[in-house]
Amino acid sequence: MRNLKTFASLATLVPVPCLLLSLVHGGLWAFVGLLYMTFFAFLVDESVQTDDGNSSPVSHIDNFIGAVVPLVQGLSHLMLLPLVIFVTATGTGFGPVEFVLIFMAFSLYFGTFSISNAHEMIHRSGRLHHFLGKWVFISLLFGHHVTAHLAVHHRFVATDKDPNSARLDESFHRFFRRAWQGSFWAGLQVENERLRLLGRRAMHPANPYFIYLIGAVVLLGLAGAVAGLTGVLIYVALAFFAQLQLLLSDYVQHYGLRRHKLAGRQVEPVSARHSWNAPHWFSSLMMVHAPRHSDHHTHPAKTYPALLCMPKSDAPRLPYSIPVMSCLALVPVLWRRVMNPRVALWQNQS
Amino acid sequence: MLRIFFILIFFPTIAFSQEQSMTPDEFEAYSEGKTLFFSQRNQAYGVEQYLKGRKSIWSFANGTCVRGNWYEEKGLICFVYENNDRPQCWTFLKNGERYSARLPDADPANDLVVIGRTDGPIACKGPDVGV
Numbered sequence: 160m161r162n163l164k165t166f167a168s169l170a171t172l173v174p175v176p177c178l179l180l181s182l183v184h185g186g187l188w189a190f191v192g193l194l195y196m197t198f199f200a201f202l203v204d205e206s207v208q209t210d211d212g213n214s215s216p217v218s219h220i221d222n223f224i225g226a227v228v229p230l231v232q233g234l235s236h237l238m239l240l241p242l243v244i245f246v247t248a249t250g251t252g253f254g255p256v257e258f259v260l261i262f263m264a265f266s267l268y269f270g271t272f273s274i275s276n277a278h279e280m281i282h283r284s285g286r287l288h289h290f291l292g293k294w295v296f297i298s299l300l301f302g303h304h305v306t307a308h309l310a311v312h313h314r315f316v317a318t319d320k321d322p323n324s325a326r327l328d329e330s331f332h333r334f335f336r337r338a339w340q341g342s343f344w345a346g347l348q349v350e351n352e353r354l355r356l357l358g359r360r361a362m363h364p365a366n367p368y369f370i371y372l373i374g375a376v377v378l379l380g381l382a383g384a385v386a387g388l389t390g391v392l393i394y395v396a397l398a399f400f401a402q403l404q405l406l407l408s409d410y411v412q413h414y415g416l417r418r419h420k421l422a423g424r425q426v427e428p429v430s431a432r433h434s435w436n437a438p439h440w441f442s443s444l445m446m447v448h449a450p451r452h453s454d455h456h457t458h459p460a461k462t463y464p465a466l467l468c469m470p471k472s473d474a475p476r477l478p479y480s481i482p483v484m485s486c487l488a489l490v491p492v493l494w495r496r497v498m499n500p501r502v503a504l505w506q507n508q509s
Numbered sequence: 510m511l512r513i514f515f516i517l518i519f520f521p522t523i524a525f526s527q528e529q530s531m532t533p534d535e536f537e538a539y540s541e542g543k544t545l546f547f548s549q550r551n552q553a554y555g556v557e558q559y560l561k562g563r564k565s566i567w568s569f570a571n572g573t574c575v576r577g578n579w580y581e582e583k584g585l586i587c588f589v590y591e592n593n594d595r596p597q598c599w600t601f602l603k604n605g606e607r608y609s610a611r612l613p614d615a616d617p618a619n620d621l622v623v624i625g626r627t628d629g630p631i632a633c634k635g636p637d638v639g640v
Contacts, residue, residue, distance in 0.1 A: 353612050
């Protein structure tokens with residue numbers, strides 16, 4: 160059943176019932192969700208053959224599932240976020256260990272699954288998808304990423320003009336600060352430029368940054384109104400850990416790779432050689448094929464069922480899955496030892 | 510229950526996801542000889558009359574007319590107007606009967622939506638009026 164492959168993308172929705180149940184029945188369900196997202200995913204990644212290929216054509220059913228799954232995930236996210244804030248801030252039934260388990264499970268889900276699905280959605284031209292993806296990012300207090308990702312990262316990827324393309328030897332901690340504010344300001348510049356093209360002044364009300372910022376403030380205010388200061392703190396912490404995971408995957412997916420300069424002020428066009436890929440089938444599904452990163456950058460209009468995992472001779476490949484590499488990125492000494500030789504290998508190919 | 514859920518998701522998904530970008534030929538067929546009225550966020554934004562040979566006359570809702578022409582580059586429709594050297598490149602989109610123009614990668618909420626398409630010429634404020 161070829162469509163089994165695309166039905167498997169429901170993997171990105173599996174944690175939702177676990178997370179919901181954890182709010183009612185406590186830490187055990189959070190633990191189950193965590194196990195699924197970490198240990199189980201790791202086991203399946205290691206035991207299933209990595210997914211080189213996937214050249215089968217995309218059917219209507221694939222496209223339908225590919226359109227619906229991110230929508231369902233986005234709606235689930237917008238339901239889960241206020242629930243977890245409310246329940247953990249006002250609930251008295253959780254012990255500290257339970258609270259930690261629940262917090263970890265939710266922040267892992269938001270940071271990896273919600274963000275991957277929202278990323279898929281903002282890339283689509285359909286208004287519904289873009290709207291929902293935008294609001295998932297705003298809900299994670301990261302609205303500016305919508306502009307910055309599409310109009311800065313995709314335009315300038317693998318050059319120093321992209322704040323979200325990590326430089327060689329740059330530690331993740333340094334990258335986090337630089338990319339966060341760099342993308343904020345670069346995105347704002349893009350929006351003001353667009354307004355000028357439309358014959359409007361900078362910071363005209365049509366600037367999406369108003370929605371990003373006011374949306375965040377309103378949501379924080381709602382959290383405070385409903386769940387008090389504790390609620391706001393939990394919200395900020397969840398958002399922070401989600402953003403951390405997003406920037407970790409940006410770091411991991413472009414570290415050290417740079418487009419070569421051409422004559423004059425040009426750089427070579429984006430090719431498969433400018434992204435790091437991970438062929439692990441299961442974690443890739445959980446992240447709606449975000450790890451098929453080279454194909455995504457060379458064909459950003461492709462929806463996730465159509466993304467190809469490129470062969471390792473054509474596109475840089477990470478030694479471990481994205482989640483594992485993200486953990487490694489937190490230890491700069493180890494990270495450089497593993498990755499710098501690989502960067503050199505790819506950079507020296509013309 | 511699950512079936513109802515998926516059906517509910519199905520229709521808006523299909524309705525809102527059938528946006529297609531128009532090729533330059535499609536855009537030319539749609540626009541040539543016509544005058545398009547654009548709104549942004551439900552407010553009148555501007556009007557453009559499209560003439561043969563990929564020429565056009567643009568006016569903001571409260572502005573004077575400027576002449577320009579368009580060409581295709583990298584799949585986008587780029588306009589150059591007499592008052593500005595820099596080309597502005599757009600994607601023109603069609604979703605059923607909804608036509609709109611969008612700057613590359615921009616928020617669909619800021620689309621210039623076509624709210625009228627007539628055969629009549631653009632009404633220009635003086636001094637340079639009409640074709």
